[in-house]
Each structure stands twice: as C-alpha cells, then as structure tokens.
Amino acid sequence: MGNSAKIWLSSPHMGEYEFDFVKDAFETNWIAPLGPHVDGFEQDLCAFTGSAHAAALSSGTSALHLALILLGVGPGDEVICQSFTFSASANPIVYQGATPVFVDSEEDTWNMDPDLLRFAIIDRLAQGKKVKAIIPVHLYGMPAKMDEILNLAAEYNIPVIEDAAEALGSTYMNKSCGTFGELGVLSFNGNKIITTSGGGALISEDGNYIHKARFLATQARDPAPHYQHSHIGYNYRMSNVCAGIGRGQMRVLSARINARRSNFEWYENKLGAISGIKFQSELAESYSNRWLSAIILDPTHFDGKSREDLRMWLEVDNIESRPLWKPMHLQPIFRDSPAYLNGVSEKLFDQGLCLPSGSNLKIEDFNRIEARLTSFFNQ
Helix, strand or coil: CCCCCCECCCCCCCCCCHHHHHHHHHHCCCCCECCHHHHHHHHHHHHHHCCCEEEEECCHHHHHHHHHHHCCCCCCCEEEEECCCCHHHCHHHHHCCCEEEEECECCCCCCECHHHHHHHHHHHHHCCCCEEEEECECHHHCCCCHHHHHHHHHHCCCCEEEECCCCCCCEECCEECCCCCCEEEEECCCCCCCCCCCCEEEEECCHHHHHHHHHHHECCECCCCCCCECCCCCECECEHHHHHHHHHHHCCHHHHHHHHHHHHHHHHHHHCCCCCEEECCCCCCEECCCCCEEEEECHHHCCCCCHHHHHHHHHHCCECCEECCCCHHHCHHHCCCCEECCCHHHHHHHHEEEECCCCCCCHHHHHHHHHHHHHHHCC
C-alpha cells in the first residue's frame, strides 16, 4: 500500500488543445509577455462568463491587488473580507496599507454571513469607520448569497470585489460568479478547475477599470518613445505562452466542470447516508462547479475519530486530502484585525476535509479511495 501511486487532491489536467496554442506561440516567436493568445484568452473569458471586459494577469492575487488599487483603497482604509478563505483573499488588503475586517460564514454555503456582514458594517460606522470595499468569496466553487450581500453593499454604498478564484463555471441565479461585483477575480493556479500553470484574471462590466488594470499591470508605462512613468506600476500581466495554455483549457472547461460535479455526486452517494457526515449545500438558485468536494465529519458520531484521523488514514495509501481553510481570524498574522464571528468557520475548520477532486481521477483511483473510506468508517 505504501508504494501506491499518489492520488492528488486536485492536479492539473491537460487536454488535447493546449500544446497547439503553445506551439503556435513558439513558431511565431510570441514568447515575450503579451501577444495574440492573451487577447484571445481574454475574449474567451468574456464569452464564457458574460463579462464585458477581462484582463489576463499573472495570478488571482495580482487581480485582487489591482482591484483594490482601482477602488482607491489605501492606508487607513478598512476592507471587509470573508474570514473562511485562503490568505490570498486578505493579503492584498495589507499590501495597500489598509486593515482587513473579517466576517464569519453562514452554515449553508460556508460563505460570508449576510446578517453578520450587516452587523459589521453598522459597527464599523459606529466607530467612525467607513468600509471601503467588501470581498465575498465563492468557497470551493460554491456561490455565496450574492443577492443579500449586494443589497447590503448598495444600501451602504460599498463596492464589491468578488473573489471567484475557485468558482469559474459556477453561477448564481443563472449569472456567472465573478460578474456580480464592480470587479471579479479569477485564478488559474495549477490546482484550479483550469490552469495556465499560474495566472489569474480581473473581469468587470466597466471598461475603464480593465483599461487601467492593464496599464498598471505592465509597469504603468506612459505613452512615450522612452520609458516614462507617472504612476507606480506592477509586473502583473500574463505571458502569451501561459495564455496559450489557457485558451486550450477553455476548450475543455465545460467537461472539467461536469467531471468535478460528478466527483461530488460520487462522494455524496458513498457517504451521504452516514450519520455525522455533511456536505456543502448548493442552494436552489446556485450552480457550483464543485471545484473541491469537502465533507464535515462530526467526531461525536465516530467514537472521537476526527477529520485529522481520516486524513492520516488516507495518507497511508498515498491519497492526498486537506483540511478546510484555516480562518483568517485564526492566522497569527491577522490576530489583531477586527473580526465579527459566530463560530461557524472555526467548526468547519475543525471538522472539515477536502477529498480528492481532480477531473482526471480514474476508476482505479475511486476504487482505492472507496476502499480506504470504507475501512475507516467500518473500524
């Protein structure tokens, strides 16, 4: 068992088209940053999401950083951010010298709790603080309760930056995640539903935002025959080669979404009837890409055995799994940040486990996973 091949949590899954685009980049010598594949990839993203404009960038983090810059976030400002997320959702707030204010999750989707969000906004105002932006996250591809969040944002005139890094292909009320806020963030990291090896994108209905994002992402070079700069710029643009990979991946995106949803259904069929096991809820108005399939394991139902016991049990057979995100308000670097809590994300972190979810899992992989899960729950 110890010599078994590794089953990854979520590994890259190449199709048959990526190499053709990359080969074209080499043959035409479009190896330097920018080029026709970058333009084509941006057009593909707009066509798929329905967004009017897109800028292909080096990462989802860079997209979020630029979004904050575009909204004028700076030193002394406060930005409300979902606590239950990856640190890349919060780090760019600090890049800008602003303070992250963390809001806990609701139990259905595990995303930002709208009731707690309202309380946080009112409390910050009572303390003389005007929130500069709100960053909800579509966790593991599951859409947040965007109607409630957007209503609150409109009521208090706060712009929304939608972190859809994990949610390409997910929809809410038949509208693509990432297209609800003033700005939306996508990620194409190696473990995402499609990948450009590394990369991200910023999308918006506002062409001025995307035009300025492209300018800032290419070192903010002024239109002059020499190198002239009137703004601080960043090296955040996606390369033509990486965009070529992305264009090939877009051709198989729908199939990748179907595979991830099929993975979730498999786990639900195998584990759904076990008392003490729960899954992330898909609301009637939501459609999740099910980027990662995750379970909540209540140890009181399993003689004290925890999600960490299950993780190690799978690891014995070289099967990778991962605890759910450790909430930002529990991270040492953010220990002094304001946080509005209800205990949901801490419980999810304590009891939650992401299971292998790659779109390239084979039947023999599922057989091994099932054997280990069965043996764990039948102990």
